[in-house]
Amino acid sequence: MDLRLRRLAVVAVALAVSAAAAEGFNITKILAEHPEYSKFNELLTKTRLAGDINRRRTITVLAVANGDIGALTSGHYTLGTLRHILEMHIVVDYFDEKKLKQLSHGATAASTMFQQSGAATDMNGYVNITQHRGGKVTFIADGAPDGTAPSTFVGDIYAKRFDYAVLHVSKVLSSPEAEAPVAPPAPVNLTDLLSKKYCKSFAGLLAANADAFSTINGTKDTALTLFCPVDAAVASFMPKFKNLTAKAKTAILLYHAVPDYYSLQLLKSNNGKVTTLATTSVAKKDYTYDVQTEDDTVTLDTKVTTSSIQATVRDDDPLAVYAISKFLQPKELFKVAEDLAPAPAPEGPKKKKTKKKPTTTSAAAAPSDDESADGPAADSSADDAADKAGAAPSLLARWAATAATVAAALALAA
DSSP: OHHHHHHHHHHHHHHHHHHHHHHOOOHHHHHHTOGGGHHHHHHHHHTTHHHHHHTOSSEEEEEEOGGGOGGGGTTOSOHHHHHHHHHTTEESSOOOHHHHTTOGGGEEEEEBHHHHTTOSOTTTTEEEEEEOGGGOEEEEETTOOTTOOOEEEEEEEEEETTTEEEEEESSOOOOTTTTSOOOOOOOOOHHHHHHHTTOHHHHHHHHTOHHHHHHHHTTTTTOEEEEEEOHHHHHHHHHHHHTSOHHHHHHHHHTTEESSOOOHHHHHHSOEEEEOHHHHHSTTOOOEEEEEEETTEEEEEOSSOEEEEEEEEEEETTEEEEEESSOOOOTTTSOOOOSSOOOOOOOOOOOOOOOOOOOOOOTTTSOOTTOOTTSOOSSHHHHHHHHHHHHHHHHHHHHHHHHHHHHHHHHHHO
16 A cells, blocks of 8 residues: 555656646746736836746746836836846745745845846845844845845745745835946847848848838847748748748748747757747747757757757847758648658458549649649648647647656656
8 A cells, every 4th residue: 555655646746747847937927917016027028037037947036016116117227227127136046935034044145137147246136135023024135325225025926836936025126236227239230140141042031021021120129039041041942932922921931030039058958849920920820849959959840840050140139140951841831741651551352443423623623733742731721730730749749748757757666
């Protein structure tokens, strides 16, 4: 009985770990459930910190309610300065109410994302946390001027023990260094940038497509990672590209753009599915692909093709551009590549052939000249079928991963 209970316990833990990994952490969704923090939530999205927070494994966010947000929404600060101020509210360690009230020696200094950004000097990116008599806990930025009133812990908003926590604090943390002016980034001419390094042909395709260029160019100053196929890859893909509809051409160009900033190091350490500008632009379509790393090489797997990063064109927050080996082909427009051909079915008993009268096929039923096995889908129903075909392996893969975890757990418990 004891052995069976041990096995069940191990299986339960394994399943819990798998479920937690699949669920992940989304600060935007968590704060969206609490309208009183809507302004703080909007600022996290505006400064692109929301994505950085979600990629962390251990984090504590010090959220400020709408009525205490102060000058952060007045337009007084540049976007770069706002980001630094908010980074002071993101502690790269786990704290909940219980831990705050059990601090060793009643105080500690915790590093923040502002400290890790490299913009803070000395210890100015640290927050001093102090427990006072009566259970009161305060936060104050290291280097804050004498007489600065600290921010007070109000209560827990969300906590996943030892991993993520969102705490309510009474006011914005004051930090002269974080509040220092940050000059906006110099303007970037995207066409010139691509034309000078590896991607002249891709730059030409973007320039010729007003919708795609406008969307990508309008995103580059906020947060953008662009994967541009090298000239040889564009030349190889051009016969297929020319056969696409105008709508499909726009979608496939947007498919090469991710509306978030990823340094090369982030791509290597944060493998998984990424959404693209095509995802947000084309209704009811997935348009995602998987980022993977093998032997220090970053690859992009669309289920149709696998492309690898060949060179860095630009990597300067908020814009990253990488030259890739192949044109990315989405499963929404092209046939999914099959790793293994299915085994032929055994032949059954031969049936007598019966003659049938010839039937006429209308022109409407016949396939059009520009459709092929690798061509764009003929209609929305075909697109939906492609989506379902792509989604099924993903779902099966998740079940398989969970089953493997459980099997390994049982083996250890045996």
